[in-house]
Amino acid sequence: MSALPLDLLGDVVALARALVDIPSESRHEAAIADSVGAALHELGHLVVERFDNTVVARTNLGRPERVIIAGHLDTVPAAGNLPATLTDTRLYGLGSVDMKSSVAVALHLAAHVAEPTRDITFIFYECEEIEAAANGLGRLQTQHPDVLSADLAIVMEPSNGVVEAGCQGTLRATISASGVRAHTARAWTGVNAIHGLAGALDALAAYEPRRVFVDGLEYVEGLQAVGIKGGVAGNVVPDSAMLTVNHRFAPDRSPDEAVAHVRELFAGYDVAIVDCAPAARPGLDRRPAADFVRAIGGAPQPKLGWTDVARFVAAGTPALNFGVGDPTLAHTADEFVEVAELRNVAAAMTSWLLS
Numbered sequence: 001m002s003a004l005p006l007d008l009l010g011d012v013v014a015l016a017r018a019l020v021d022i023p024s025e026s027r028h029e030a031a032i033a034d035s036v037g038a039a040l041h042e043l044g045h046l047v048v049e050r051f052d053n054t055v056v057a058r059t060n061l062g063r064p065e066r067v068i069i070a071g072h073l074d075t076v077p078a079a080g081n082l083p084a085t086l087t088d089t090r091l092y093g094l095g096s097v098d099m100k101s102s103v104a105v106a107l108h109l110a111a112h113v114a115e116p117t118r119d120i121t122f123i124f125y126e127c128e129e130i131e132a133a134a135n136g137l138g139r140l141q142t143q144h145p146d147v148l149s150a151d152l153a154i155v156m157e158p159s160n161g162v163v164e165a166g167c168q169g170t171l172r173a174t175i176s177a178s179g180v181r182a183h184t185a186r187a188w189t190g191v192n193a194i195h196g197l198a199g200a201l202d203a204l205a206a207y208e209p210r211r212v213f214v215d216g217l218e219y220v221e222g223l224q225a226v227g228i229k230g231g232v233a234g235n236v237v238p239d240s241a242m243l244t245v246n247h248r249f250a251p252d253r254s255p256d257e258a259v260a261h262v263r264e265l266f267a268g269y270d271v272a273i274v275d276c277a278p279a280a281r282p283g284l285d286r287r288p289a290a291d292f293v294r295a296i297g298g299a300p301q302p303k304l305g306w307t308d309v310a311r312f313v314a315a316g317t318p319a320l321n322f323g324v325g326d327p328t329l330a331h332t333a334d335e336f337v338e339v340a341e342l343r344n345v346a347a348a349m350t351s352w353l354l355s
Contacts, residue, residue: 003031003034003037004022004034004035005035005038006018006039006107008039008040008042008043009112012108012343013342013343015104015108016096016100016101016103016337017086017091017093019103019104020082020084020094020095020096021084022035023075023078024073024074024075025074025076025077025078026076026127026134027074027126027127027130027134028074029053029126032073033050033053033054033055033073033124033126036055037050040055040107043057043110043114045114046059046110046122047059047060051136051143051144052136052139053073053126053127054124054126054136054137054139054140055073055123056124056140056147057110057121057124058119058120058122059114059120060119061115062119063116063117063118065151066118066120066149066150067119067120067150067151067152067154067353068120068122068148068153068154068312068317069123069153069156069349070106070122070123070154070155070156070308071102071103071123071124071125071156071323072103072125072128072129072136072308073125074128074129075094075098075100075129076094076129078094079333080333081094081333081334082094084096086339088339089338089339089340090336090337091336091337092334092336093335093336095335096325096335096336096337097324097325097329097330097335097337098157098158098325098327098331099323099324099325099330101325102156102158102325103124103156105156105323105324105342105346105349106122106124107122107124108346109122109349109350110122112350113350113353113354116353116354117353117354118151120353121150123137123140125137128308131275132275132277137308137311138311145315148312148317151288151317152317152318152320153309153312153318153319153320154319154320154321155307155308155309155312155319155321155322155323156321157303157305157307157321157323157327158323158325158326158327158329158330158337159301159321159322160325160326160327160341161324161341161344161345161348162296162298162299162300162301163293163320163322164301164320164321165215165284165289165301165302165320165321166214166215166251166283166302166309166313167251167279167280167303167305167306167307167321168219168248168251168303168304168305168306169250169255169258169276169277169279170248170249170275170276170277170306171246171247171248171258171262171273171275171277172226172244172246172247172274173244173245173247173266173271174242174245174271174272175197175242175245175266175269176240176243176269176272177194177196177197177240177241177269177270178196178239179192179193179194179196179237179238179240180237180239181238181239182237183237184234184235185235190237191237191239192237192238193230193238193239193240194230194238194241197228197230197241197243199268199269200243200266201243203266204224207223207265209222209223210250212250212252214250214251214281214282214302215282215284216282217300217302218302219250219251220250220304221247221248222247223245223247223248223262223265224245224246225243225244225245227243227244228242228243229244230242244274245262247262248305249261249279250279251279251280251282253279254278255276255278258276259273259276277306277310278310278314279306280309280312282302283313284300289320292322295348295352296322297348300320303321307321322345322349323345324337324341324342324345325337325341
C-alpha cells in the first residue's frame with residue numbers, strides 16, 4: 001500500500017485531521033510513518049532518516065544552537081472515535097489531543113520554516129503509549145545517541161498551549177498476599193489471600209498525596225490501585241492474591257526514594273517493582289529553556305504525568321512540554337482540540353523559530 005499523501009504546506013488544521021484519519025495504534029505505526037516520511041522527503045531543506053517506524057528530519061544550517069521538536073505517532077486503541085470530525089471550532093477524533101494535532105504543528109513547521117534561526121531536529125517516533133522498552137525515542141537514545149544531541153528539546157505533549165515544565169516520575173508495583181487453599185464449605189480450614197490484601201487497600205484508601213514545590217512549581221503526587229487478581233474457582237478459598245499500584249512521584253524524589261516509600265507503605269507484604277521511570281525537574285533556570293518560556297509567554301505550569309522530557313533531562317539536555325490540547329481529554333472516547341488553540345501553537349512556535 002502506498003503512503004497516504006499529506007499536504008505539509010497547506011492548512012495545519014486540515015493536516016491534523018488527515019493525521020487523525022491514519023490509524024496508528026502502538027506497534028502499528030508503519031502507515032503513518034510512511035506518510036510522514038514521504039511528505040518530509042519532498043522538502044529539500046531537510047535531511048530525512050528512518051529508524052524502524054521513527055522518522056527524523058534535520059536542518060543543517062550551521063546555526064549556533066540546535067533544538068529538538070519531538071512528537072509521537074502512536075495512539076491508544078480506538079474507542080469508536082475514527083474517522084475525525086471537524087466543526088467550526090473543534091477537531092474530534094482518536095489522537096487529536098494525544099498527540100496528532102501537535103505532530104501536525106511540527107510537520108507544519110518543518111515545511112514552512114526553512115530558514116530558522118536555530119537548527120532543528122524533528123523526531124516523529126513510535127510506541128510512546130506502551131512499555132518503555134518499545135519507545136522509539138528511547139531506542140534512538142540507546143542506538144543513535146548522536147541524533148538526540150541538542151541544546152533544548154521541546155516534547156509536544158498536550159499542555160493546553162502553555163509551557164509545562166518537568167514531569168512526575170512513575171512507578172508500578174505489585175503487592176502480593178498468600179494464603180491456604182480450602183473448600184469454601186470449610187473455609188475455616190484455609191486462609192483467604194484476597195482478604196489478606198485488606199490492609200494494603202486500607203492504606204491506599206487513607207493515603208494522602210504529597211504536594212511539593214520544586215523550582216517554584218507545585219507537583220501533586222498520587223498512589224492508586226490499578227489492578228487486582230485472585231481466586232481460582234467459585235468454591236475455593238484463594239491461596240494467592242495480587243494488587244497492582246501506580247505511584248506518581250514529584251521531581252524532588254529519585255526512583256530509589258520512590259521505591260523505598262512504596263515498600264515502607266506496604267511493609268509486611270511481598271512488594272515487587274514492575275517498572276519505574278524517573279521524574280524530571282523543571283530546569284527553568286537553564287538558559288535555552290528560559291529563552292523559550294520568554295518567547296512563548298505565559299506562566300509555566302508543572303507537568304502532572306510522565307513524559308519523554310525525562311529522557312532528555314537525564315541526558316543533560318533541558319527539555320519542556322509544549323503542545324496542543326487539554327491533557328485531561330487524552331485517551332478519552334470524545335477527545336478533541338480547539339481549532340483556535342491549534343493555530344495559536346503553530347503561530348507561537350513559528351515566531352520562536354524565526355526570532
